Structure formats: C-alpha cells, structure tokens
Amino acid sequence: MKVVQPIRDFEKVEEIMRILKGRSERNYILLMVGLYTALRISDILRIRVEDIQKDYLNIREKKTSKFRRVYLNPDLRKALRSYTADKQPHEFLIKSREGGNKPISRAMAYQVLKNVAEEVGLDSIGTHSLRKTFGYWVYKDTKDVAALQKLFNHSNPEETLRYIGIEQDSVDSLIRNVYKNARS
Template sequence: MQFVQPIRDPEILADIKYHLKDTNYRNYIMVMIGINTGLRISDILKLRVRDVVGTHIVIKELKTGKTKRILITGDLKRELQEHIRDKPGIEFLIKSREGHNRAITPSMAYKIMRSIAEEFALKEIGCHSLRKTFGYFFYKQYNDIALLMRLFNHSSEKVTLRYIGVEQDTMDVHLKRFKV
C-alpha cells in the first residue's frame, strides 16, 4: 500500500479546484467535500443529496462504525447547493455515469485522483490525500493538534502529526539547514 501525502501548496490546491470546477463538476465536488470535511473517500462516496441539505453532514463511518457530525462550511455549502439543485434527495452526490443512481467506485475515485496528480505533477497522491489535505490545512490554520486528533479519531497527537505530514515537513526543514 502506497503512503500518500496531503496537497500542501495552497496555490496548487487553488489551481486544482479551478481546473475541476471548469472541467468536471462532479469531481470538483468530490475534492471539495474531501478537503473541507476530512471524510474518508468511502464515506464521501456513500453521500446522497439528502445528506447535505442541512447545516451538518451526519454519517456512520464505514471504517469505524462511529457516528460523525460535520459542519458544512460556507464555501462548501455554496458549491453543494449548485450541485444538488433540482436533484432528488436519494441521488448520490458523486454519481456514476453508468447505471441508474450509483455512486462511482473507490477505484474510479482513485483514477480521478491519479489524473489530478498527473495533470499537476504531484507525487504520492491518492484518495486519502483529500483527508490529509484537510488535516494539514486545519492544523496550519488553528495549530490545534488535539482537536484535529479527535476529528480524525486518532489515538495520539504524534500519530496525527505524522499522518498529515507535519512531522515530515519539520524533518525536511531541519535537514535543509543541517551542515556538518
């Protein structure tokens, strides 16, 4: 299994969003949900229109079986409203073009993320990069590792720092300045 990284550069992230919004709105919504909620791709793909009409997304996580309640940010709410306009509540948000009202598969989500990585010359990118990107920017904005640890249901702050790539960033910075 490949270890993936968050997308750390805010300019590249903005370029990705702009590109996807212009070329494939469904894929744009998938990325926006991932980077604004920190949900795993398995939980994103099971979301339906009815799950995002209120102020919060309330789901039972597939991996943990725990119920999770996530506030829908203002930016995400605006984009979701555009995406769900005139759609029935039962429709999947990240709908496959094949068949009647089926979500895309995790392997298709991975192909989408790989094509984004290729388009923007990113390495070590996969579906989990969305969740890690949320965590990385949340930590950079609030510097609250304890809260992020709880959001991710991690067992320790150290696990969370390693998970979002901050530990690697710190090592890289120190090694850049290191001289013998």
C-alpha cells in the first residue's frame, strides 16, 4: 500500500483550491470538506445535502462506527451554502455525474486529487492526504498533539505525529543539517 503524505506547502494547498474551484465546484467541495473536517473519504462520500444544513455535521464514522460531531468552519459553510443552493436535501453532496443519486467512487476521488496534485508538482498524494493535511497544519499552528490524537482515534501521540508527517519532517531536518555546525 502506498504511503501518502500531507500537503506541507500551504501555497500548494491554495493552488489546488484555485484550480479545482475553477474547474469543478463538486471537486472543489470534495477538497474543502476533506481539508476542513479531517473526515475519511469513505465518510465524506456518504454526506448528503441535508446533513450539512447546520453549523455542524453529525456522522457515524464508517470505519469506527463511532458517532462524531464535526464543526463546519465558516469558510467551509459559505462554500457549502453556495454549492448546495440548487440541490435537493436527499442528494449526495459529492454526487456522481453518471446518473442517479450516487456519490462518486473512492477511486474517482483519488483520481481527482492525484491529477491536480501532479499538476502542481506533488507526489505521494491520495485521499488520506486531506485528513493528514488537516492534522499537519493544526499541529503546526497549535502543537496540540493530544487533541489530534483523540480526533484521529490514535492510541498514542507518536502514532499521530507519524500519521501527520511530523516525525518524517524531524528525520528530514536531521539529515539535511548533518555536519552543518561542523563546517562553521
């Protein structure tokens, strides 16, 4: 299984947002929901328009079967209001164009993200990258590994740091700076 990474360059996050917003509002919303909620793709694809009419989303996570209340950030709510203005409550939020009321597949979600990531020069990106990107930037901003550990349902802080790429950043920095002080 391919290990995917968070998007560590916020300019790349913004560039991907601009590209998708200009091309496909549905794919832009897919990205936004992933980046702002830290939900797994399997949970994002099950969301219906009626589920996001409040300031929060109540969802039973598919993987863990746990109920979770997810606050909808004001930027995300604004994008969702615009996107869902002409949609019926029972419709899937990330609806397939292949007829009927079905969400896109996980494979299609992956393809959307992979293609735009390649376009901006990123690799090791997959559907889990959205969740990892959320964690990475929350950690960079707050250093609150305990809250992220709880959110991701991890058993220890080390697992969370490894999951969001912080452990890899530390290793990369160590290697990048080896012998730096010796040359001074």
